[in-house]
Amino acid sequence: xxxxxxxxxxxxxxxxxxxxxxxxxxxxxxxxxxxxxxxxxxxxxxxxxxxxxxxxxxxxxxxxxxxxxxxxxxxxxxxxxxxxxxxxxxxxxxxxxxxxxxxxxxxxxxxxxxxxxxxxxxxxxxxxxxxxxxxxxxxxxxxxxxxxxxxxxxxxxxxxxxxxxxxxxxxxxxxxxxxxxxxxxxxxxxxxxxxxxxxxxxxxxxxxxxxxxxxxxxxxxxxxxxxxxxxxxxxxxxxxxxxxxxxxxxxxxxxxx
Numbered sequence: 001x002x003x004x005x006x007x008x009x010x011x012x013x014x015x016x017x018x019x020x021x022x023x024x025x026x027x028x029x030x031x032x033x034x035x036x037x038x039x040x041x042x043x044x045x046x047x048x049x050x051x052x053x054x055x056x057x058x059x060x061x062x063x064x065x066x067x068x069x070x071x072x073x074x075x076x077x078x079x080x081x082x083x084x085x086x087x088x089x090x091x092x093x094x095x096x097x098x099x100x101x102x103x104x105x106x107x108x109x110x111x112x113x114x115x116x117x118x119x120x121x122x123x124x125x126x127x128x129x130x131x132x133x134x135x136x137x138x139x140x141x142x143x144x145x146x147x148x149x150x151x152x153x154x155x156x157x158x159x160x161x162x163x164x165x166x167x168x169x170x171x172x173x174x175x176x177x178x179x180x181x182x183x184x185x186x187x188x189x190x191x192x193x194x195x196x197x198x199x200x201x202x203x204x205x206x207x208x209x210x211x212x213x214x215x216x217x218x219x220x221x222x223x224x225x226x227x228x229x230x231x232x233x234x235x236x237x238x239x240x241x242x243x244x245x246x247x248x249x250x251x252x253x254x255x256x257x
Contacts, residue, residue, distance in 0.1 A: 002032060002077060002078060002079050002080050002092070002106075002107070002108040002109075002228075003022070003025055003030070003032055003077070003078050003108060003227070003228040003229070004075075004076070004077055004106055004107075004108050004173060004174070004175050004190065004226070004227065004228050005018060005019070005022045005038075005074075005075075005076040005077070005225075005226070005227050005228075005231075006074060006075050006076070006175040006177075006182070006184060006225070006226035006227070007071070007073070007074040007223060007224065007225050007226070008072065008073055008074075008177075008182040008223075008224045008226075008248040008249070008250075008251055009072050009221070009222060009223040009224065009250070009251040010072070010220075010221065010222045010223075010250035010251045011072065011220075011221060012042075012070035012071055012072055013070060013071070013072070013221070013223055014068035014069060014070050014071075015038075015069075015071075015074050015076075015225075016064075016065060016066075016068050017202070017204070017209070017211045018225055018227070018231055019038070019064060019065055019076065020065055020204065020207055020209055021204035021205060021206040021207050021209070021231045021232075022055075022076060022078065022206075022227070022231060023036075023055040023056060023061050023065065023078070024056065024206035024207050025055075025078055025206055026054045026055030026056050026058075026061075026078040027054035027055065027056035027057065028056045028206070029205075029206040030206075031080060032054075032055075032078040032079060032080045033054040033056075033080070034052075034054075034079040034080055034081040034086045035050070035051060035052040035053070035054075035078075035079040035081075035086060035087075035088070035090065035091040036050075036051060036053075036054070036055040036058065036061060036076070036077060036078040036079060036091065037049060037050040037051070037076065037077050037091045037092050037093050037106070038064055038074065038075070038076035038077075038093070039074065039075045039076070039093045039095065039104040040069045040071040040073075040074050041071050041072065041073040041074070041102075041104075041177065041178075041179030042069075042070075042071055043179070044100075044101060044102070044179065045102075046095060046102040046104060046179065047069065048093065048095055048104070049061075049063075049064055050088055050091040051088070051091065052086055052087055052088045052090075052091055055078050072179075073177045073179050073180075073182055075093045075104050075105075075106050075175045075176075075177055076093070076106070077091075077092035077093055077106035077107075077108075079091060079092060082110050083110070083127070083128055083129050085127065087126065089125050089126035089127075090126040090127060090128045090131070092105070092106040092107065092128075092130060093105055093106040093175075094106070094130070094131050094134050096122055096134070096135070096138055098138050098141065098142060098149075098178070099145075099148055099149040099178075101149070101178040101179060101180070102178060102179065103138065103176065103177070103178045104176070104177055104178075105130075105133075105134040105137070105174060105175070105176050106130075106174060106175050107130035107133060107134070107172070107173065107174045108171070108173040108174070108189075108190075108228055109130075109170060109171030109172050109173050109174075109187055109188070110129065110170045110171050111129040111130075111132075111133060111166065111169045111170040111171075111172065112129075112169070112170055113169045113170065114129050114132060114133065114136075114166065114169050114170070116132050116133075116135065116136045118132070118135075120135075120139040121138075121139055121142060122134075122135035122136075122138045122139050122142070123135060129170075133166055133172070133174075136162075136166070137159070137162055137163075137166075137176075140158075140162045141155075141158065141159070141162070144158055145158075149178075152181060152247065152249075152254075152256065153256050155181065156183075156245070156247055156256045157256075159176075159183060159245065160245045163185050163245055164243065167185070167187050167243060170187075171187045171188050172185065172187040173185060173186055173187045173188060173189060173190050173228065175226065181247060181249075182247065182248040182249070183245060183246070183247055183248075184226050184240065184245070184246050184248065185240075185244070185245045185246075186239075186240030186241065186242060186243070186244050187242060187243065188242065189228055189229065189239075190226065190227075190228060190239070190240045191226070191227055191228070191229060191230050191237040191238060191239050191240065192224055192225065192226040192227075192237065192238055192240070192246075192248075192253070193224070193225050193230070193232075193235055193236070193237045193238065194222065194223070194224050194251060194252065194253075195213060195221075195222070195223045195224075195225070195251075196221065196222040196223070196251070197217075197219045197220075197221070198214070199212075199213035199214040199217050199221075200212070200213065200214060201213070201214075201234070202232045202234060202235055203232055203233055203234045204231060204232055204233075205230065205231060205232060205233045206231070221251075222250065222251035222252065223251050224248050224251045224252065224253070226248075
């Protein structure tokens with residue numbers, strides 16, 4: 001299966017430390033060698049980097065590790081192909097426009113019984129079930145709210161219903177964001193950690209790298225990092241429960257009823 005990495009925070013922050021460990025899983029400490037990608041939101045803009053090469057050998061990944069792009073919403077993915085060839089168009093995250101904003105989606109899992117109607121507004125470019133699922137979600141949201149983005153509680157409720165219908169067809173862990181809203185859904189495996197004051201040091205599992213966040217942050221900073229499996233071995237990560245959809249805002253999970 002693929003692996004996911006996301007970040008949501010209250011001020012623009014770089015993801016270099018987490019991405020360093022995450023990248024190692026693309027061929028060094030794990031077998032996810034079939035491409036990778038990362039998206040950074042900056043206001044309404046979105047920088048998207050994709051490569052069909054393994055993240056451990058990709059010059060683009062090396063650029064991202066050394067270039068501290070600051071963002072409040074980041075989604076990254078390393079791929080182990082289950083459906084679709086190893087090609088650039090099949091690399092996650094995928095991006096589309098809805099309600100005048102870019103939406104970005106990355107998926108970990110497999111939907112073997114998913115047979116979408118590809119005659120609707122959003123259509124896949126590649127051949128993955130992940131991109132088909134993303135288009136399916138956006139088509140449903142566009143049909144339900146054709147003119148503007150609904151309030152977060154309404155959007156969450158509708159997205160949760162769509163998500164459950166897809167999760168019934170297979171494994172459907174995903175991250176989804178438009179730079180304002182950030183959603184994480186767990187089907188089988190997904191974890192998160194909230195870093196806030198008092199900050200401490202963190203040590204990566206996949207690389208012998210330690211960062212003292214106390215020296216790099218302000219007391220008001222808050223960062224949520226979401227990953228398929230924990231990235232550090234000296235911090236406590238919280239597992240999401242199966243079929244749990246969480247919305248994050250300003251580095252915190254929201255309680256939406």
